[in-house]
Amino acid sequence: MDDPGLDAIAALGGLADPVRRRLYEAVAGSPTPIGRGEAADAAGITRTLAAYHLDRLAKDGLLVVSYARRSGRSGPGAGRPAKLYARAEAEFAATAPPRDYGLAALLLAEAAAGDATGTTGRALRAAAEQLGRELADADPAPATVEDALRSRGYEPYDDDGTLRLRNCPFHAAAQRHPDVVCAMNLALLDGLASGLACPAQPQLDPGPDRCCVAIPAADRTLRRGSRR
Known part of the structure; x- marks a missing residue:
């Protein structure tokens, strides 16, 4: 049986990685969802590395993913929608045993x-x-x-x-x-x-x-x- 307190600790444990924490702070500090390139620039890492860590943060429930065309254009020739990240509204209470x-x-x-x-x-x-x-x-x-x-x-x-x-x-x-x-x-x-x-x-x-x-x-x- 899953322990919610340990699940929350596991989710937050990813932020112990300094790169992942910088990326999370970049996303959390933005008033609007940001793309991989913006997050990579803020964290001082490559876009490829940023994509990996951002997706892990999303998998852990700390970020949410959406897609949008940054140019505002639509239809043929508008290009593929960009993958954007925002802080998740889910709350994590990292306590073991859990306290509510x-x-x-x-x-x-x-x-x-x-x-x-x-x-x-x-x-x-x-x-x-x-x-x-x-x-x-x-x-x-x-x-x-x-x-x-x-x-x-x-x-x-x-x-x-x-x-x-x-x-x-x-x-x-x-x-x-x-x-x-x-x-x-x-x-x-x-x-x-x-x-x-x-x-x-x-x-x-x-x-x-x-x-x-x-x-x-x-x-x-x-x-x-x-x-x-």
Whole structure:
């Protein structure tokens, strides 16, 4: 009988290879699917070697494959569709024996969504904001807001001055209860920014393929001598 914890460890074990990890990071860091040539250039290897490792990552479930004509042309003479790679949405929890903390998060979101009085939701947001403040005091202290977010798995990136987050660490729960989870997430990041004395205020700004929270174009310099 397959052990899901060991299966996840096996899938992630391929990233121990430095070439494969560079390729995965190149694909994961792109907002759109990329081809073998782009991935090879980013990893500093040949296209043939990139193709081998990319296909192995896809076989392990870490990447998904699609096909498209990059020129936008169609019909005779348009050429063969290019093979493109994107990060898979599948989640891997590499624990043995397996632990299902995502299920606990989902149950909390279910409870908050079903509470007609709103008491559970308010308590959840208050706890999230307090946890954000505590994360700001981590040792070693993050040097930038981006460092703090990156360490929590948000994958921050700059979008014309606005700091957006490519990954939602609570994706599964957010899919079922976006109002509850996004409000909790906003409270968490507001507490983090406040604990870091960052003047910029996190805001809800949901969009496809990204986290629901963004930090607008404003001074994100840490001012540790004060608190909001």
